[in-house]
Amino acid sequence: MTIMEVITVIMMALVFIGYGGQALFKKNKVVTPPEIVVPEPTPTASPSATPKPTPKPLSFAEMNKLYGPCTSLPILMYHHVESEESAKENKRTGLNVPPEIFKAQMGYLKTKGYTTVSPAELIAFFDAGVSLPAKPVMITFDDGYSDIGELAFPIMKELGIKATIYIPTGLMDNPAYLTWSKISEIKASGLITFGNHTWSHRNVGATSEVVKYELSTADTQLSEKGLGEPKTFVYPYGYENNSTIKLLEEMNYKLAFTTVNGRTMCEKNRFSLPRIRIGNAPLSVFGL
Numbered sequence: 001m002t003i004m005e006v007i008t009v010i011m012m013a014l015v016f017i018g019y020g021g022q023a024l025f026k027k028n029k030v031v032t033p034p035e036i037v038v039p040e041p042t043p044t045a046s047p048s049a050t051p052k053p054t055p056k057p058l059s060f061a062e063m064n065k066l067y068g069p070c071t072s073l074p075i076l077m078y079h080h081v082e083s084e085e086s087a088k089e090n091k092r093t094g095l096n097v098p099p100e101i102f103k104a105q106m107g108y109l110k111t112k113g114y115t116t117v118s119p120a121e122l123i124a125f126f127d128a129g130v131s132l133p134a135k136p137v138m139i140t141f142d143d144g145y146s147d148i149g150e151l152a153f154p155i156m157k158e159l160g161i162k163a164t165i166y167i168p169t170g171l172m173d174n175p176a177y178l179t180w181s182k183i184s185e186i187k188a189s190g191l192i193t194f195g196n197h198t199w200s201h202r203n204v205g206a207t208s209e210v211v212k213y214e215l216s217t218a219d220t221q222l223s224e225k226g227l228g229e230p231k232t233f234v235y236p237y238g239y240e241n242n243s244t245i246k247l248l249e250e251m252n253y254k255l256a257f258t259t260v261n262g263r264t265m266c267e268k269n270r271f272s273l274p275r276i277r278i279g280n281a282p283l284s285v286f287g288l
Contacts, residue, residue, distance in 0.1 A: 060264060067266035071125055074263045074288060075138040077275040080145055081152040097280055099151045105283045106159050109137060116162040118193055119232045123254045126267040139163035140257065140275065142197065142234055144172060149182040157189055166197035166234040169221040180225065187227065194227040201236045204244040211244055219251060230254050245271040
């Protein structure tokens with residue numbers, strides 16, 4: 001075999017191997033297999049997830065059937081009543097209603113025929129079916145700040161407004177908080193009652209031992225001062241849980257309030273009652 005023939009044989013073998021042994025020979029010519037065209041897959045639209053509709057709020061009739069007896073009672077939630085300048089300086093404008101606005105709000109309630117009621121009256125409705133006034137409203141203050149006594153209380157006293165102040169008892173007599181002597185003066189008016197807001201404003205998400213200490217210590221201090229009857233509670237930061245509700249029941253508490261927005265008060269939800277956070281605006285803005 002000549003050198004040229006050897007070279008030819010080698011080249012043919014390489015061609016054969018390069019095509020995986022699939023080169024075709026026809027009339028001594030190498031025939032390359034046709035190119036295989038893989039069709040592009042036809043895109044299929046993914047099924048879109050069906051959005052879940054927002055649950056429709058229960059009507060008053062539905063609430064009354066499930067959790068009743070119920071009543072429509074706006075419970076207004078306040079924290080500070082101080083000048084706008086002071087609130088800005090202390091970075092708490094979101095928790096403040098200036099005194100002039102607060103006075104206008106209380107005057108609005110009187111003009112519109114609202115009657116301020118106490119927690120005792122709501123308890124009487126739940127437990128004995130005692131009717132509330134035609135247009136009831138409840139006023140609550142959280143935390144027991146000194147400006148409530150200095151600026152809000154004189155306005156309420158002038159207009160005959162009832163309210164309840166929820167105090168973390170261990171913070172009283174400290175700077176920026178009510179003093180016990182001021183609390184006694186406010187109580188003597190007969191308009192203002194006081195309730196439990198724990199001892200140190202501790203979140204009830206703490207351990208059961210801590211929560212029990214916080215509630216029971218505040219309960220004892222209120223009792224020693226002739227305060228806290230009937231027994232009602234406001235959750236610090238609005239946080240509630242079942243273990244705290246059970247503890248409140250064991251301690252003979254009758255009501256507990258959250259920071260959840262709403263105005264329908266139902267007996268079976270008496271330890272998870274909603275309120276309306278009031279800000280620096282006319283009360284008509286808040287649905288009154």
